[in-house]
Amino acid sequence: DAGITQSPRHKVTxxxxxxxxRCHQTENHRYMYWYRQDPGHGLRLIHYSYGxxxxxxxxxxxxxxxxxxxxxxxxxxxxSATSSQTSVxxxxxxxxxxxxxxxxxxxxxxxxx
Amino acid sequence: xxxxxxxxQSLIVQKGGISIINCAYENTAFDYFPWYQQFPGKxxxxxxxxxxxxxxxxxGRFTISFNxxxxxxxxxxxxxQPGDSATYFCAALGGAGGTSYGKLxxxxxxxxxxxx
Numbered sequence: 748d749a750g751i752t753q754s755p756r757h758k759v760t761x762x763x764x765x766x767x768x769r770c771h772q773t774e775n776h777r778y779m780y781w782y783r784q785d786p787g788h789g790l791r792l793i794h795y796s797y798g799x800x801x802x803x804x805x806x807x808x809x810x811x812x813x814x815x816x817x818x819x820x821x822x823x824x825x826x827s828a829t830s831s832q833t834s835v836x837x838x839x840x841x842x843x844x845x846x847x848x849x850x851x852x853x854x855x856x857x858x859x860x
Numbered sequence: 861x862x863x864x865x866x867x868x869q870s871l872i873v874q875k876g877g878i879s880i881i882n883c884a885y886e887n888t889a890f891d892y893f894p895w896y897q898q899f900p901g902k903x904x905x906x907x908x909x910x911x912x913x914x915x916x917x918x919x920g921r922f923t924i925s926f927n928x929x930x931x932x933x934x935x936x937x938x939x940x941q942p943g944d945s946a947t948y949f950c951a952a953l954g955g956a957g958g959t960s961y962g963k964l965x966x967x968x969x970x971x972x973x974x975x976x
């Protein structure tokens with residue numbers, strides 16, 4: 748899995764609580780992404796980063812924030828979790844230049860009750 | 861707003877048949893079009909990819925056909941095998957010079973089932 752680790756792998760949380768998911772990579776890739784995967788919707792981009800402290804919104808960014816203080820870590824925060832945010836979350840990375848293959852983590856299954 | 865549209869949502873083929881999945885995109889700033897394969901419980905993995913200056917790319921049983929003027933591309937799986945049963949995603953990556961530079965957008969996915 749190209750050195751991408753997501754934590755936690757599973758989490759159950761209550762509505763209204765903040766939740767932070769972590770993506771850690773050892774590949775020194777410049778680009779990092781957070782997606783959510785839901786049946787019938789495929790992979791939808793939440794936020795992505797093109798460098799340290801450089802982030803941009805994806806198509807489903809409402810209710811989510813991200814931070815990237817160093818190359819290897821990209822954090823996704825659900826500011827106040829809702830049941831509609833129950834999903835499987837994937838982190839992905841792409842190296843800078845040339846090889847543009849995206850590598851994915853194993854996913855985090857989040858349940859908001 | 862889905863910038864990459866994929867069809868069909870599900871596909872059933874017999875062993876040895878041809879599986880065809882289609883995608884269409886809107887943003888002409890996309891300059892890299894990969895296909896990913898995902899097995900249950902796993903993250904997606906790159907299967908094959910193409911750039912818009914090429915109309916076709918073949919790797920083994922997998923072929924991408926690309927139509928730049930129509931803004932469409934498709935994946936063909938020849939001699940489909942039960943082991944090919946998985947979810948397939950097309951994607952598009954924003955190229956340099958556009959507002960979506962580095963943005964990797966996926967289609968909705970196709971669940972492929974190959975019957976023995």
